[in-house]
Amino acid sequence: VFIAPAHIAAISPYQPGKPIDELAREFGLNPDKIVKLASNENPLGMPESAKRAIVAAIDQLGRYPDPAGFDLKRALSERYDIDQAWLTLGNGSNDILELVGLALLEPGSGVVYARHSFAVYRLATQARGAKHVVVPAVNLGHDLPAMLAAIDEATRLVFIANPNNPTGTYLSNQAIEDFLAQVSAKYGTRVTVVLDEAYNEFLEPQQRVDSVALVKRYANLIVSRSFSKAYGLAGLRVGFSMAQPQLTDLLNRVRQPFNVNSLAQAAAIAALKDAEFLAESFEVNRKGKAQLQTAFEQLGLTYVPSFANFVLVKVGDAAGMNLELLKRGVIVRPVAGDGLPEWLRVSIGLPEENQVFINALTDILTKA
Numbered sequence: 001v002f003i004a005p006a007h008i009a010a011i012s013p014y015q016p017g018k019p020i021d022e023l024a025r026e027f028g029l030n031p032d033k034i035v036k037l038a039s040n041e042n043p044l045g046m047p048e049s050a051k052r053a054i055v056a057a058i059d060q061l062g063r064y065p066d067p068a069g070f071d072l073k074r075a076l077s078e079r080y081d082i083d084q085a086w087l088t089l090g091n092g093s094n095d096i097l098e099l100v101g102l103a104l105l106e107p108g109s110g111v112v113y114a115r116h117s118f119a120v121y122r123l124a125t126q127a128r129g130a131k132h133v134v135v136p137a138v139n140l141g142h143d144l145p146a147m148l149a150a151i152d153e154a155t156r157l158v159f160i161a162n163p164n165n166p167t168g169t170y171l172s173n174q175a176i177e178d179f180l181a182q183v184s185a186k187y188g189t190r191v192t193v194v195l196d197e198a199y200n201e202f203l204e205p206q207q208r209v210d211s212v213a214l215v216k217r218y219a220n221l222i223v224s225r226s227f228s229k230a231y232g233l234a235g236l237r238v239g240f241s242m243a244q245p246q247l248t249d250l251l252n253r254v255r256q257p258f259n260v261n262s263l264a265q266a267a268a269i270a271a272l273k274d275a276e277f278l279a280e281s282f283e284v285n286r287k288g289k290a291q292l293q294t295a296f297e298q299l300g301l302t303y304v305p306s307f308a309n310f311v312l313v314k315v316g317d318a319a320g321m322n323l324e325l326l327k328r329g330v331i332v333r334p335v336a337g338d339g340l341p342e343w344l345r346v347s348i349g350l351p352e353e354n355q356v357f358i359n360a361l362t363d364i365l366t367k368a
């Protein structure tokens with residue numbers, strides 16, 4: 001019997017999307033016919049430019065990766081006009097979220113985040129024996145005034161996801177800036193705000209928060225970004241953060257020295273420079289979103305208008321619906337664990353994948 005600290009024993013693990021092979025085995029389905037719209041991955045797969053960069057980098061694998069990630073940071077620094085001393089690379093942006101928890105929390109610290117937001121905020125909090133303060137959502141999105149009011153003496157961290165997962169909701173630049181201004185006026189750098197922008201690239205350019213400008217203005221802000229979504233590199237695990245050097249330095253103290261592997265670094269540089277792939281990802285997502293949302297309207301289903309690469313749809317008995325979809329070879333994401341037992345989250349796929357899902361959904365609803 002292992003004796004774990006109570007706060008560790010209390011954690012319920014992250015529930016990942018069901019892998020294709022597992023479903024194929026369970027239901028005796030042909031894995032090639034299964035459509036997976038469960039993990040907000042890029043339906044185009046990875047960019048060819050990143051594949052070429054990986055092949056070119058293969059010979060470096062006998063050595064450790066660059067622990068400072070110099071080339072990738074240089075590329076990011078040019079792309080975002082931000083000094084390298086403000087950047088931290090992560091093994092996925094999950095790693096960044098964990099690093100923030102490691103660097104800033106201790107048992108008894110408080111962490112504020114919204115109900116129905118990304119599951120890792122809870123995990124990063126619990127792993128440190130910190131207390132979570134989960135603020136009720138408005139219209140399934142973040143209620144920033146209520147989050148501000150929830151900050152107390154113990155609070156060290158606030159997590160904000162924009163767009164949010166699993167709801168796909170969005171906060172404006174103005175709303176975020178107002179929040180930051182009030183938090184820093186009241187609490188200085190005692191409370192750090194994590195602005196999680198994993199889905200940023202799916203926003204229309206005019207909707208995007210100028211997070212680099214915000215980071216330059218607010219010493220208590222850390223912005224995290226991901227290469228897993230629009231850049232198509234989920235399997236490689238790369239993310240990064242931007243924050244002022246003092247905060248960045250704290251993250252660096254708890255970061256594993258070789259947390260981003262050589263292939264991931266090389267591929268991320270290529271993907272970052274591949275404007276064509278990014279534009280195509282954006283277009284596929286924009287069209288797929290319209291396809292799904294139109295289908296939901298025609299089926300009379302309520303959905304949350306999405307700002308990301310997935311749509312949250314209300315189906316009533318989501319567990320039952322999920323099972324019926326699985327039997328038809330369609331994997332989506334139940335979100336009961338996020339407090340949304342009547343909803344399913346569907347990642348936006350290629351047009352034909354979306355259609356397979358829509359057909360299955362229509363079939364189930366008309367038989368019910």
Ligand code: PMP
Binds near residue numbers: 092238
């Ligand atoms: N933040 C949000 C809001 C997410 O939805 C995800 C992925 N599900 C992540 C962070 C982490 O993504 P990754 O570690 O692949 O960068």
